[in-house]
Amino acid sequence: MERLPGFRDFYPEPLPHPDVWSADARQYIFAKWRATARTYGFREYDGPPLEPLELFTTKSGEEIVGQLYNFADKGERSVSLRPEMTPTLARMVAAHERNYKKPIKWFAVPQLYRYERQQKGRLREHFQFNADLIGESDPAADAELIALLIDSLRAFGLTAEDFVVRLSSRNAWHEFYHRGRQDSSEADAVHEYQFFQVIDKLERALPEESAKKLAALGFKLDDVNAFIAGGKPTAQLQFILDNLAARGLGGFVKIDYHVIRGLAYYTGVVFEAFDRKGEFRAIAGGGRYDNLVKLISGGKVNLPALGFGMGDVVLLELLKARGLLPAFDANVDVFCLIEEESLRPATLQLVQNLRLSGRAVEFPLTPTKPDKQFKRAQELKASFTAKLDNDSYVRIRNLKTRQEVVAGVRDAANHLT
Amino acid sequence: MERLPGFRDFYPEPLPHPDVWSADARQYIFAKWRATARTYGFREYDGPPLEPLELFTTKSGEEIVGQLYNFADKGERSVSLRPEMTPTLARMVAAHERNYKKPIKWFAVPQLYRYERQQKGRLREHFQFNADLIGESDPAADAELIALLIDSLRAFGLTAEDFVVRLSSRNAWHEFYHRGRQDSSEADAVHEYQFFQVIDKLERALPEESAKKLAALGFKLDDVNAFIAGGKPTAQLQFILDNLAARGLGGFVKIDYHVIRGLAYYTGVVFEAFDRKGEFRAIAGGGRYDNLVKLISGGKVNLPALGFGMGDVVLLELLKARGLLPAFDANVDVFCLIEEESLRPATLQLVQNLRLSGRAVEFPLTPTKPDKQFKRAQELKASFTAKLDNDSYVRIRNLKTRQEVVAGVRDAANHLT
Numbered sequence: 001m002e003r004l005p006g007f008r009d010f011y012p013e014p015l016p017h018p019d020v021w022s023a024d025a026r027q028y029i030f031a032k033w034r035a036t037a038r039t040y041g042f043r044e045y046d047g048p049p050l051e052p053l054e055l056f057t058t059k060s061g062e063e064i065v066g067q068l069y070n071f072a073d074k075g076e077r078s079v080s081l082r083p084e085m086t087p088t089l090a091r092m093v094a095a096h097e098r099n100y101k102k103p104i105k106w107f108a109v110p111q112l113y114r115y116e117r118q119q120k121g122r123l124r125e126h127f128q129f130n131a132d133l134i135g136e137s138d139p140a141a142d143a144e145l146i147a148l149l150i151d152s153l154r155a156f157g158l159t160a161e162d163f164v165v166r167l168s169s170r171n172a173w174h175e176f177y178h179r180g181r182q183d184s185s186e187a188d189a190v191h192e193y194q195f196f197q198v199i200d201k202l203e204r205a206l207p208e209e210s211a212k213k214l215a216a217l218g219f220k221l222d223d224v225n226a227f228i229a230g231g232k233p234t235a236q237l238q239f240i241l242d243n244l245a246a247r248g249l250g251g252f253v254k255i256d257y258h259v260i261r262g263l264a265y266y267t268g269v270v271f272e273a274f275d276r277k278g279e280f281r282a283i284a285g286g287g288r289y290d291n292l293v294k295l296i297s298g299g300k301v302n303l304p305a306l307g308f309g310m311g312d313v314v315l316l317e318l319l320k321a322r323g324l325l326p327a328f329d330a331n332v333d334v335f336c337l338i339e340e341e342s343l344r345p346a347t348l349q350l351v352q353n354l355r356l357s358g359r360a361v362e363f364p365l366t367p368t369k370p371d372k373q374f375k376r377a378q379e380l381k382a383s384f385t386a387k388l389d390n391d392s393y394v395r396i397r398n399l400k401t402r403q404e405v406v407a408g409v410r411d412a413a414n415h416l417t
Numbered sequence: 418m419e420r421l422p423g424f425r426d427f428y429p430e431p432l433p434h435p436d437v438w439s440a441d442a443r444q445y446i447f448a449k450w451r452a453t454a455r456t457y458g459f460r461e462y463d464g465p466p467l468e469p470l471e472l473f474t475t476k477s478g479e480e481i482v483g484q485l486y487n488f489a490d491k492g493e494r495s496v497s498l499r500p501e502m503t504p505t506l507a508r509m510v511a512a513h514e515r516n517y518k519k520p521i522k523w524f525a526v527p528q529l530y531r532y533e534r535q536q537k538g539r540l541r542e543h544f545q546f547n548a549d550l551i552g553e554s555d556p557a558a559d560a561e562l563i564a565l566l567i568d569s570l571r572a573f574g575l576t577a578e579d580f581v582v583r584l585s586s587r588n589a590w591h592e593f594y595h596r597g598r599q600d601s602s603e604a605d606a607v608h609e610y611q612f613f614q615v616i617d618k619l620e621r622a623l624p625e626e627s628a629k630k631l632a633a634l635g636f637k638l639d640d641v642n643a644f645i646a647g648g649k650p651t652a653q654l655q656f657i658l659d660n661l662a663a664r665g666l667g668g669f670v671k672i673d674y675h676v677i678r679g680l681a682y683y684t685g686v687v688f689e690a691f692d693r694k695g696e697f698r699a700i701a702g703g704g705r706y707d708n709l710v711k712l713i714s715g716g717k718v719n720l721p722a723l724g725f726g727m728g729d730v731v732l733l734e735l736l737k738a739r740g741l742l743p744a745f746d747a748n749v750d751v752f753c754l755i756e757e758e759s760l761r762p763a764t765l766q767l768v769q770n771l772r773l774s775g776r777a778v779e780f781p782l783t784p785t786k787p788d789k790q791f792k793r794a795q796e797l798k799a800s801f802t803a804k805l806d807n808d809s810y811v812r813i814r815n816l817k818t819r820q821e822v823v824a825g826v827r828d829a830a831n832h833l834t
Binding site (some may be wrong): 040079081248249376 | 418419420421425426427429431433434435440441443444452456457460461462463464465466467468469472475486488489490491492494498502508509512513515516517518520522528530532534542553555556558560562564568642653661664665666708714715738745747748749757761762763764766769772773774776777778779782783793796797798
């Protein structure tokens with residue numbers, strides 16, 4: 001029986017097959033994400049992997065429709081596996097924001113789902129580090145969040161040589177769009193969003209196609225390209241650059257108006273992190289969505305907000321390519337040898353005591369030849385072996401230094417450093 | 418917009434509403450599960466939350482049918498959110514077992530889903546600590562796994578006064594069932610499973626009902642009750658009791674033939690952990706399923722196996738009831754005060770350096786009155802405040818001892834203990 005296409009099995013390393021994923025690397029990545037978020041004072045939250053379909057279709061933009069893993073449940077509710085975390089966050093914040101001091105700084109590590117029928121072989125789920133800052137409209141909040149994004153990548157050993165955060169602004173594009181226009185009708189808002197979509201795809205699309213689409217909206221590709229090439233930071237973006245520079249993080253950001261983000265709900269600053277060599281898709285992306293909480297809460301709660309998401313797949317590829325992913329093993333501290341079966345009960349007590357002291361301990365479950373036991377200890381890369389001489393004394397061997405000590409059984413844990 | 422019935426939102430503490438769950442308590446529980454599993458040499462794995470429906474319906478027994486969160490995906494595949502982890506594990510092991518030395522010791526912390534239409538108000542998802550030991554038929558494996566179950570509960574501060582593992586055996590019931598019978602037809606296997614179902618519900622059902630159902634299968638309730646009351650351990654169970662006693666864990670187990678487990682695939686030893694006061698549903702349950710890997714792999718791989726699952730919901734209730742759940746807060750180490758806005762850039766650098774040293778650091782994102790800043794530091798239960806006197810010196814105050822030191826900015830991290 002096979003797993004579903006687009007889903008992943010996570011195995012302990014060493015991996016048995018190129019088609020499966022490392023559970024150890026996954027835990028390593030999650031742990032770094034969590035630890036970095038905590039240094040920034042972000043608190044963890046989570047919501048349901050399954051939500052009412054409506055939560056995601058409410059003004060989420062053309063991009064998301066048709067890509068959802070949605071279905072009708074047995075109670076005939078229209079539901080969807082979550083394709084992103086932000087609508088759930090907005091729902092949760094809107095429900096209970098009064099109980100939390102602003103700004104709210106929260107993070108999550110959800111598994112997200114997309115069903116794209118066409119692209120076979122592409123993943124239909126991934127994990128994403130989501131960090132959001134809610135209730136602060138000052139660009140200092142944007143700087144704080146982008147600093148967290150940068151340090152979340154540095155936590156893996158990535159440097160300013162490896163990645164850069166491309167900083168942009170929907171506001172700047174909004175001004176560009178309206179320069180010389182008086183139209184602020186709803187029809188024009190649709191046109192503006194279409195314009196944003198062309199900008200979003202500019203780097204990947206053929207110039208002729210972009211030019212054609214822009215012309216239909218009343219713009220020249222040359223003007224758009226000149227605006228991007230100019231790359232003049234808005235006052236807000238300059239504030240963010242200065243704030244990051246004060247933290248010593250100036251080398252990790254640059255203005256790049258190519259970035260505009262696909263989702264409809266972004267309102268202000270937007271950004272994406274890329275590897276410097278341009279080998280991979282975006283490592284992370286985010287921005288301001290000052291209207292989303294209001295939208296999701298049906299107008300009841302109005303809070304400015306911004307956030308980013310960082311997926312596990314591109315990050316993993318990048319870490320592998322840069323040689324920054326450690327090798328993982330069972331991390332066994334002690335292998336307890338049993339050469340005399342009469343000493344098994346006493347060895348079981350030793351195993352128990354060492355485990356209670358926090359050590360990872362292995363031992364032969366059933367009678368096993370001494371050489372096979374020792375071989376197993378080596379395969380497991382155990383740091384120590386421990387073998388009872390009798391009920392009272394244990395022989396502890398450091399498998400790296402090959403030093404051996406004999407200690408009292410109760411004192412064994414103190415000889416394992 | 419509301420979340421779906423039966424699903425949970427997890428918020429940072431203090432909780433804003435009795436209807437939501439603690440993300441902090443969840444992480445606390447997951448961390449203890451993972452740490453204990455690692456001391457036993459168990460490795461983490463995970464599979465897809467969504468699997469082909471067939472994986473779960475293949476001989477999973479009457480109990481599971483109709484309780485699945487199943488649907489047809491856009492590719493018209495019959496799929497289901499996983500109701501349990503064991504079939505996924507069996508699939509994964511069967512696919513790549515040759516690459517792993519036996520016994521395989523793996524654990525996972527999956528979110529599991531059930532759709533029970535009738536019981537409104539009941540949860541439709543929960544998290545479960547799953548630990549399995551595969552490739553060892555000796556009861557020493559059963560003892561090792563049960564020891565892990567016991568220590569996973571002790572990790573939270575629970576003692577032998579709080580819980581007990583009730584140990585039983587499908588083999589013992591199999592023998593009981595066949596005593597005096599010669600029939601080993603398929604029809605009789607169905608009857609035997611029906612018999613197991615009656616035993617499984619014996620403690621909850623009315624005696625008259627159980628007696629009636631047993632009579633229909635050719636048994637007397639009195640005989641069944643006498644067998645349970647006798648409570649004589651089989652040779653296998655005695656071996657397990659002795660093994661656990663050698664580890665000093667004898668006080669955590671007792672023979673109790675009431676336990677038989679509902680799922681069809683169990684084959685030998687079965688067990689459930691209960692609180693001693695009998696206030697809650699089972700905390701954990703598991704047993705041997707020696708035929709499942711063969712079944713799932715279509716006969717290709719034949720490995721004995723056993724495992725247990727421990728849910729987060731009952732455990733959380735128990736820990737709360739016993740006062741063993743710590744209070745959680747933001748765990749802020751340092752709150753950096755900014756009383757002079759001219760010192761903001763230098764403070765940003767200090768914040769950055771302290772975070773890189775692993776400290777959780779908060780500071781006012783925007784200009785804020787000094788007394789409000791200090792109040793915020795106290796609300797966050799920060800251990801220290803740090804305030805720059807100028808670009809070079811920082812005043813560090815321990816908020817518990819109220820001791821204050823002035824240190825060089827670069828030396829600040831050394832004064833935070």
